[in-house]
Amino acid sequence: MTPPDLTTAISDLRRLIKNADRILPFTGAGISTECGIPDFRSPGGLWTKNRPIPFDDFMASRAMRDESWRRRFALEESFAKAEPGRGHRALATLYHAGKVPAVVTQNIDNLHQISGIAPQDVVELHGNTTYATCLDCARRYDVSWVKEQFDAASQHAPDCACGGYIKTATVSFGQAMPATAMQRAEELAKSCDLFLAVGSSLVVWPAAGFPLMAKRNGAVLVIVNREPTEFDELADLVVRHDIGDVLAPFIGN
Ligand code: NAD
Numbered sequence: 001m002t003p004p005d006l007t008t009a010i011s012d013l014r015r016l017i018k019n020a021d022r023i024l025p026f027t028g029a030g031i032s033t034e035c036g037i038p039d040f041r042s043p044g045g046l047w048t049k050n051r052p053i054p055f056d057d058f059m060a061s062r063a064m065r066d067e068s069w070r071r072r073f074a075l076e077e078s079f080a081k082a083e084p085g086r087g088h089r090a091l092a093t094l095y096h097a098g099k100v101p102a103v104v105t106q107n108i109d110n111l112h113q114i115s116g117i118a119p120q121d122v123v124e125l126h127g128n129t130t131y132a133t134c135l136d137c138a139r140r141y142d143v144s145w146v147k148e149q150f151d152a153a154s155q156h157a158p159d160c161a162c163g164g165y166i167k168t169a170t171v172s173f174g175q176a177m178p179a180t181a182m183q184r185a186e187e188l189a190k191s192c193d194l195f196l197a198v199g200s201s202l203v204v205w206p207a208a209g210f211p212l213m214a215k216r217n218g219a220v221l222v223i224v225n226r227e228p229t230e231f232d233e234l235a236d237l238v239v240r241h242d243i244g245d246v247l248a249p250f251i252g253n
């Protein structure tokens with residue numbers, strides 16, 4: 001069901017939220033565009049500029065690792081400056097009200113944590129780009145340290161002291177999904193009574209399987225996204241407006 005206007009959409013959403021005991025927000029890049037971080041698939045999004053580097057290419061070639069880091073440093077200003085938007089703040093309000101046990105996100109920008117949701121309650125399906133880890137020994141590195149090393153070595157990415165490759169703590173295409181996060185997301189999707197998909201084109205699998213899972217387990221499905229998604233027909237409420245405008249009324253009350 002797609003309400004005719006924003007006001008009706010907000011009041012429909014308000015009713016569904018009021019009636020729910022266990023809301024699972026499932027967020028994608030669209031919740032962070034107002035924070036200055038471009039999404040992948042909107043016009044002008046990252047996807048149209050740089051196709052992502054698959055994990056196998058990262059592992060196979062030093063040039064690809066250098067290129068991957070070069071791209072990451074180019075985005076550093078956007079990530080470092082970004083602050084939670086209205087969508088993040090609304091979800092944090094519902095979390096503090098006890099309506100939201102955890103947030104499942106495809107985002108890698110750390111903004112749910114910054115908005116006040118405890119790190120253990122942010123289930124990151126695609127990892128986090130605000131720090132790096134060694135792929136062999138899991139040692140953690142700051143992006144700023146990697147940048148210093150990169151510049152000092154004539155634009156070559158450093159390796160870990162153990163010899164492993166250092167990569168942002170994100171999940172690349174072709175890289176295994178984090179098993180614990182996937183399992184937790186599944187449990188949350190199956191036990192929620194309202195699944196709130198926000199700002200995701202819902203095309204990246206296996207992450208896109210969660211709305212379906214929730215719906216099959218009896219949850220009400222709400223999709224808030226500017227563009228249509230493949231799951232709109234399944235949803236109980238589809239809101240095709242700006243996320244910040246839709247969720248702003250839920251901040252702090
Ligand atoms: P996506 O780019 O595929 O889809 C984003 C969707 O959000 C689009 O359908 C777009 O129409 C919508 N949208 C954008 N701004 C909006 C707004 N203000 N209001 C309403 N709708 C808006 O994003 P995805 O589904 O999350 O998949 C992309 C993958 O890329 C993610 O899995 C993530 O790992 C990664 N990514 C993350 C970030 C981030 O962390 N902020 C940014 C870009 C990409």
Ligand code: ZN
Nearest residue numbers: 134137160162
């Ligand atoms: Zn190491």
